[in-house]
Amino acid sequence: MVGGGRGSQIGYIHRSAAMRDRSFDLVAGAFDIDPARGAAFGAGLGLDPERCYRDHEALFAGEAARTDGVEAVSIATPNNTHYAIARAALEHGLHVVCEKPLCFTVAEAEELQRLAHGRGRVLGVAYGYSGYGTIEQARAMVAAGELGEVRLVNLQFAHGFHSAPVEEDNPAIRWRVDPRFAGPSYVLGDLATHPLYISEVICPDLKIGRLMCARQSFVASRAPLEDNAVTLMEYEGGAFGTVWTSAVNAGAIHSQKVRIVGSRASLEWWDERPNQLSFEVQGEPVRVLERGMPYLHPEALAEDHISVGHAEGLFESWTNIYGRFAAAMRATGRGDAATLAGLRYPDAAAGVAGVRWVENCVRSADAGGVWVDYR
Amino acid sequence: MVGGGRGSQIGYIHRSAAMRDRSFDLVAGAFDIDPARGAAFGAGLGLDPERCYRDHEALFAGEAARTDGVEAVSIATPNNTHYAIARAALEHGLHVVCEKPLCFTVAEAEELQRLAHGRGRVLGVAYGYSGYGTIEQARAMVAAGELGEVRLVNLQFAHGFHSAPVEEDNPAIRWRVDPRFAGPSYVLGDLATHPLYISEVICPDLKIGRLMCARQSFVASRAPLEDNAVTLMEYEGGAFGTVWTSAVNAGAIHSQKVRIVGSRASLEWWDERPNQLSFEVQGEPVRVLERGMPYLHPEALAEDHISVGHAEGLFESWTNIYGRFAAAMRATGRGDAATLAGLRYPDAAAGVAGVRWVENCVRSADAGGVWVDYR
Amino acid sequence: MVGGGRGSQIGYIHRSAAMRDRSFDLVAGAFDIDPARGAAFGAGLGLDPERCYRDHEALFAGEAARTDGVEAVSIATPNNTHYAIARAALEHGLHVVCEKPLCFTVAEAEELQRLAHGRGRVLGVAYGYSGYGTIEQARAMVAAGELGEVRLVNLQFAHGFHSAPVEEDNPAIRWRVDPRFAGPSYVLGDLATHPLYISEVICPDLKIGRLMCARQSFVASRAPLEDNAVTLMEYEGGAFGTVWTSAVNAGAIHSQKVRIVGSRASLEWWDERPNQLSFEVQGEPVRVLERGMPYLHPEALAEDHISVGHAEGLFESWTNIYGRFAAAMRATGRGDAATLAGLRYPDAAAGVAGVRWVENCVRSADAGGVWVDYR
Amino acid sequence: MVGGGRGSQIGYIHRSAAMRDRSFDLVAGAFDIDPARGAAFGAGLGLDPERCYRDHEALFAGEAARTDGVEAVSIATPNNTHYAIARAALEHGLHVVCEKPLCFTVAEAEELQRLAHGRGRVLGVAYGYSGYGTIEQARAMVAAGELGEVRLVNLQFAHGFHSAPVEEDNPAIRWRVDPRFAGPSYVLGDLATHPLYISEVICPDLKIGRLMCARQSFVASRAPLEDNAVTLMEYEGGAFGTVWTSAVNAGAIHSQKVRIVGSRASLEWWDERPNQLSFEVQGEPVRVLERGMPYLHPEALAEDHISVGHAEGLFESWTNIYGRFAAAMRATGRGDAATLAGLRYPDAAAGVAGVRWVENCVRSADAGGVWVDYR
Numbered sequence A, B, C, D: 001m002v003g004g005g006r007g008s009q010i011g012y013i014h015r016s017a018a019m020r021d022r023s024f025d026l027v028a029g030a031f032d033i034d035p036a037r038g039a040a041f042g043a044g045l046g047l048d049p050e051r052c053y054r055d056h057e058a059l060f061a062g063e064a065a066r067t068d069g070v071e072a073v074s075i076a077t078p079n080n081t082h083y084a085i086a087r088a089a090l091e092h093g094l095h096v097v098c099e100k101p102l103c104f105t106v107a108e109a110e111e112l113q114r115l116a117h118g119r120g121r122v123l124g125v126a127y128g129y130s131g132y133g134t135i136e137q138a139r140a141m142v143a144a145g146e147l148g149e150v151r152l153v154n155l156q157f158a159h160g161f162h163s164a165p166v167e168e169d170n171p172a173i174r175w176r177v178d179p180r181f182a183g184p185s186y187v188l189g190d191l192a193t194h195p196l197y198i199s200e201v202i203c204p205d206l207k208i209g210r211l212m213c214a215r216q217s218f219v220a221s222r223a224p225l226e227d228n229a230v231t232l233m234e235y236e237g238g239a240f241g242t243v244w245t246s247a248v249n250a251g252a253i254h255s256q257k258v259r260i261v262g263s264r265a266s267l268e269w270w271d272e273r274p275n276q277l278s279f280e281v282q283g284e285p286v287r288v289l290e291r292g293m294p295y296l297h298p299e300a301l302a303e304d305h306i307s308v309g310h311a312e313g314l315f316e317s318w319t320n321i322y323g324r325f326a327a328a329m330r331a332t333g334r335g336d337a338a339t340l341a342g343l344r345y346p347d348a349a350a351g352v353a354g355v356r357w358v359e360n361c362v363r364s365a366d367a368g369g370v371w372v373d374y375r
Helices: A009-020 A035-044 A056-064 A079-091 A106-119 A133-143 A171-177 A187-202 A314-333 A337-342 A348-366 B009-020 B035-044 B056-064 B079-091 B106-119 B133-143 B171-177 B187-202 B314-333 B337-342 B348-366 C009-020 C035-044 C056-064 C079-091 C106-119 C133-143 C171-177 C187-202 C314-333 C337-342 C348-366 D009-020 D035-044 D056-064 D079-091 D106-119 D133-143 D171-177 D187-202 D314-333 D337-342 D348-366
Strands: A072-076 A095-098 A123-125 A150-158 A208-216 A228-235 A240-246 A256-262 A265-270 A276-281 A286-290 B072-076 B095-098 B123-125 B150-158 B208-216 B228-235 B240-246 B256-262 B265-270 B276-281 B286-290 C072-076 C095-098 C123-125 C150-158 C208-216 C228-235 C240-246 C256-262 C265-270 C276-281 C286-290 D072-076 D095-098 D123-125 D150-158 D208-216 D228-235 D240-246 D256-262 D265-270 D276-281 D286-290
Touching: A009 A072, A009 A314, A009 D009, A056 A072, A056 A079, A072 A079, A079 A095, A079 A106, A095 A314, A106 A123, A106 A348, A123 A314, A123 A348, A133 A187, A133 A256, A133 A265, A133 A276, A150 A187, A150 A228, A187 A228, A187 A240, A187 A256, A187 A348, A208 A348, A228 A348, A228 B228, A228 B240, A240 B228, A240 B240, A314 A337, A314 D314, B009 B072, B009 B314, B009 C009, B056 B072, B056 B079, B072 B079, B079 B095, B079 B106, B095 B314, B106 B123, B106 B348, B123 B314, B123 B348, B133 B187, B133 B256, B133 B265, B133 B276, B150 B187, B150 B228, B187 B228, B187 B240, B187 B256, B187 B348, B208 B348, B228 B348, B314 B337, B314 C314, C009 C072, C009 C314, C056 C072, C056 C079, C072 C079, C079 C095, C079 C106, C095 C314, C106 C123, C106 C348, C123 C314, C123 C348, C133 C187, C133 C256, C133 C265, C133 C276, C150 C187, C150 C228, C187 C228, C187 C240, C187 C256, C187 C348, C208 C348, C228 C348, C228 D228, C228 D240, C240 D228, C240 D240, C314 C337, D009 D072, D009 D314, D056 D072, D056 D079, D072 D079, D079 D095, D079 D106, D095 D314, D106 D123, D106 D348, D123 D314, D123 D348, D133 D187, D133 D256, D133 D265, D133 D276, D150 D187, D150 D228, D187 D228, D187 D240, D187 D256, D187 D348, D208 D348, D228 D348, D314 D337
Parallel strands: A072 A095, A095 A123, A150 A240, B072 B095, B095 B123, B150 B240, C072 C095, C095 C123, C150 C240, D072 D095, D095 D123, D150 D240
Antiparallel strands: A150 A256, A208 A228, A228 A240, A256 A265, A265 A276, A276 A286, A286 C286, B150 B256, B208 B228, B228 B240, B256 B265, B265 B276, B276 B286, B286 D286, C150 C256, C208 C228, C228 C240, C256 C265, C265 C276, C276 C286, D150 D256, D208 D228, D228 D240, D256 D265, D265 D276, D276 D286
């Protein structure tokens, strides 16, 4: 692991998810920009002090020199470092799991994708909300035609925790609104790409034809980065999408919601109630589907950790994603194309797609909120 | 009353609301395009047969000839007739309550507004959802600064009942998707103007600077009228608004929602749970305000029909609006400007505003979903 | 009308419901214990001053002397007067609608029932929550076997508005906790009989075999009247029931809920969301049934006032009940037994049943919360 | 670990929770009544084959013979074996975590409690729902007087999954309704003790004075064990409690709910939405408290695994409980009474309390549902 040390909650969820079902062992790390603090942190996790490195370069070099060196690395550092660390890891022949966004430009993202492909390595991106069984259920229902033809995709991830300029007193938030560390966007990249990826999982056939994006900085000091944005998307074939993302939706917790409207029925998923899925057939009573129930599609049940009624949460979703990363790495290792074809996880293409979407949104927004062809 | 005869549910709610608290008496009508059927309908309501007229012209003329002639008329006919009937009624010196939309063009709407003003008559528009006490509470909270500065206005009225081309078998729906009867829009005018007016009540200071609108006809035979639309609005001063309106939101009932996001807190209202209001102060627990509770602002309690816990519904909201229409007519009659200044009801200006908004949306949508200056 | 004058919200809902769909006209009244105040109130309603009487005796005598005298009376006075007024009205040959409880003892209730039967008059009781279409839907579903065999009946009406001794400062509440005016119980009679009657409507075949009741006075000054009680009921045939009623359920609004559990499925209704009904088939997703939808049983749609999505409330429920009272009176008048057999409304038998249930509960509670055979 | 092998979901959650935050290492086990299957299961977990034992006796003896033998054992076997295994483990000087119920009689439970005390060992019971931060918040609020004086405790755990005689085809359920394996009760012990323990955590001062219990076997073949029961409890000091537990609440998922009603306010917790807590102050808007928010009491935040908005679930609750077990064992080991005094976890006394409550309920129910003094 690179990053994710003291005080990092994202580091904790990466480790917890990776090791939960023995998908991975944690044996080495460069946990902190301060090497001593990182070493102490690694020791606290029970790691061999020799394998707690001062930075990612030392980690990759040191492990490469061992016969029992690491096979995969998890990157949980600030956004601006993802590209360089991921590239270095891939060049060392490691599988990579990277926090999103994968990087800042489509050019960089495609370079990483090519590199992973060329080296025969897995490059996974931590879209950690996408591992819920309810998402698999939604995907299977759309694929089975239970919604009819998909017409509308309504996405939102709009919390209120940054309604005030909280970054002034909180360094952990400050880098997120600084383009040097956060890249070309704040909430578009940090929040909106989550439901966007989920919509790609549920509706794999939808391709964006053009989009327009309006973004605002209600806390003025955040400009040019936005703390609120609305994106409209015309998909090829006639479907229409909207994305609302915000960090100034005062009083809201996450309000990450995905609503898919078809010609026959709609589905709605809300990450604060991740064990439920609302299925709304026109002319019939709204049905509340529950995780773990036998009436679900088999794919939605395959990764259950416990039977229905017992609330699962985000850690189970991440665990599922990490389990798929591990399965993909094993299948890649043995050249098992059949298994790989059946695995669905946030891969390099998903990472590229997220960066591409942000890039198009920013291009539209910076031109005054005009429609731009998706490229 | 003109229109609202057999089979008209809108007619029933107009009558029920108007007479509920003895705001109005119903003494004459032209209820139906078929005079015999209209006369029979009026007889069933207990009206004097002489005062059941064959059409609105006969009604206005006949009543004008009586010493006890009507003072006000309620218009519940298809959209394309509103303008002519309202104009005739005002020219006969009658107060008017008109179904929305008031008419099809801003020019017509402003003409009616001028006519009402010139004749000293009330011209009310049936934005019947706006009479809930919870709306008054929202308005009072915004006015008192309890939300801080308003940043976002998120509106939706997006049902799913017309997901299929139901108009093919249902004449009562057919006219709504025919421009000859419905005017330049379907859901923009028929649905979206309701939450739009509510947002104007709650946030009277917001003025639209420019907007853009994308509209779609998912049931292709409805083109050029839309069955789904999204409008983005830049308000003067920096606030931002979105409106989603749809008749193809499969499985949804009304999903008419109004969310106002301020720098300190948000409010959310949903017309399917009209007795509640969600008040979400950033950093505090979400509060569910209940109609009728003493902690509300006095304006929110003034028109309660029964104490808290007993569900009120749309008929109470309409009753409140009709009560205000009556109060406005009485105050107008006695030249009581002070009372008029304190009355808030959907008046001619509100009617004009709705027509103007639709006109701007259509102009934007027809130009390809571009931003247009609001005019 | 007797009672229901100035400051009475129950009077308002009686009048509003009775006159809403022209079921009744209000032409005479004894509205107040203070005759002058009552006369003023009647005048405000537009009544002929001659028909505003000083008390119920004057009313019944005065109207009997007229050729156009009233045919029915609505009684909206404190509990301790119901018996005498209802008896007098029936003896004058009037139909009666009486606030619940009908009276204080089963003996009195049965006397009124016999009197109504003997005179061929309708004696209705104002169980005003029972008129919702969702209740008819529940009844029809149970009758159709959609729940399987009914096993459990869980009832509650448990608000929190009297958590503190609010009666000390509020005369309108004080009589409710005074046995001289309220009778042998407070919340058992005042609240619990509402969901109890609804359960009788939904499950007409269930007969109580024995019950036990524990009651408490958390505000000590209310003793011997209870402000909280739990009743357990063994029905003949093996079903089991529970009733929780309270005025000290702090923070709750009404929380009037009816849950019917069958061997196959359950139904749940909540009076604060009266347009919805939760239908929970074991092994299937929970379904939320909506008032007004075509998938409902015809009986559930018969009295709709407006189409689905538009919230109905308690006034519509009362209006429906009053409409049935009127229909029953008309059918009684013409000796139309077939129509009467098809009408379902809270009649004299329902009034007796409520008084009987309270009497059994009090008998059990006063014996220490022991099981008593139902009699 | 004893039990919890192939096909056991309870085994998985024990292991996952114990090892999640490195509270425990799993190094030995007797996972299955079939030794070969158990050994294979252990191997799959990566255990040393020598430490996969044929049964608990071999486990305790074998480990006792090692210098690195286990310090604690987790028991996840059917109910009827808990007593013997726990006793043997304590006699071998091991700390014990035992599935509930601890055993079948108070006499046995107290014997285990004495044994644990005498040997200076921790005896924990797996009330796994009690580890949520929202439960800590509720406890802290009651302790701080935010509810006023506690008046009512309403508990339920009433699912519908055994509405039909599903045990006929499912051995994993069959033992639960067989007194030889399940003990003297089914749902009282299996379900109701969960919210009961939570109520003891939240309201530690409440002591049951007497109770009455009515139980039913709606699936007749389950008699004498109940599949539905209602218990009423009079607490010393005047508070009153009700418990509804069921396996035939058709269509319900868990419906495990805890409502605490005080003289000033109520709290309600629902295990299907474990990140929320409803706080209902009489006369104020209902507040929805969210896990992880700074407005909570510090105890409610101490064990958060991730920040607010990210759904936690049952695995986090169990992890917290196991973390406390580990802390208690460490503190016991070093004789740290101060730390032990500050630790709150389901200990031997909680295990005894659960067994005692079931014993009293059964005694009441078997006597016909009479009130019995609590002993």
